[in-house]
Amino acid sequence: MQELDKLRLELDVIDEQIVTLFEQRMAISTRMGVLKNEGGIEVWNEAREAAKVRNREKMLRNRSLTAYVDKLFETILELSRQRQEEQQDR
Numbered sequence: 360m361q362e363l364d365k366l367r368l369e370l371d372v373i374d375e376q377i378v379t380l381f382e383q384r385m386a387i388s389t390r391m392g393v394l395k396n397e398g399g400i401e402v403w404n405e406a407r408e409a410a411k412v413r414n415r416e417k418m419l420r421n422r423s424l425t426a427y428v429d430k431l432f433e434t435i436l437e438l439s440r441q442r443q444e445e446q447q448d449r
């Protein structure tokens with residue numbers, strides 16, 4: 360179907376943007392992991408993660424996507440922490 364093909368192309372463009380942004384996010388997170396290691400600071404920052412949940416609840420316009428966004432960010436934060444753990448000597 361013509362419309363399906365068009366929509367697939369649109370998804371391809373968005374996926375490319377997601378990967379680019381994810382790469383940028385992980386680069387920043389990696390640097391933070393290095394700084395945390397140098398400063399003896401814990402990787403997991405509970406207060407910051409809680410603030411993020413509140414923030415994205417405000418940002419999200421389509422409320423029916425709340426559970427999906429929560430799941431997405433759970434994964435993003437888990438990967439971010441995992442990456443930072445790789446920068447720790449201990």
Ligand SMILES: O=C(O)C(=O)C[C@]1(C(=O)O)C=C[C@@H](O)C=C1
Pocket residue numbers: 388391402403404405407408435436439440443
């Ligand atoms: O804010 C920090 O301290 C970060 O390291 C960033 C980040 C994130 O990826 O958003 C990662 C780990 C922390 O648990 C909280 C948030």
